[in-house]
């Protein structure tokens with residue numbers, strides 16, 4: 001899969017359709033399908049991430065991708081965090097190494113991997129964050145169990161898509 005560029009919600013919806021996914025009711029189910037498509041596992045784990053701090057972290061390892069979600073997040077917010085990190089993975093956004101985060105990521109302690117690259121969830125402060133938010137919104141729209149809280153995806157549309 002080559003790097004994709006999704007400048008607006010319409011291109012995100014088109015990309016989601018192009019994946020020809022089976023119906024999914026949760027972000028976990030979507031991750032399973034994307035794992036199969038990419039032939040590279042995506043694992044979702046919950047952890048008590050420090051507050052203030054990112055609500056989700058993508059850890060790119062040698063043989064899999066790990067999405068670490070703030071365990072205090074629930075419901076649609078939880079799903080949105082996973083979808084956002086999943087979008088980073090699919091868009092192949094560049095990661096940065098944040099070694100100071102390793103102690104709070106239990107998954108990394110169990111399976112040490114020197115090549116881990118962490119991508120932190122931050123504010124909408126860059127092109128890649130914008131792209132990840134838009135694609136997450138497009139994935140949320142397709143969720144069969146519609147738990148998406150309007151406040152999240154509508155805000156994204158208003159800020160970025162102009163519709």
Ligand SMILES: [Zn+2]
Pocket residue numbers: 084088120121122128129132
């Ligand atoms: Zn992000």
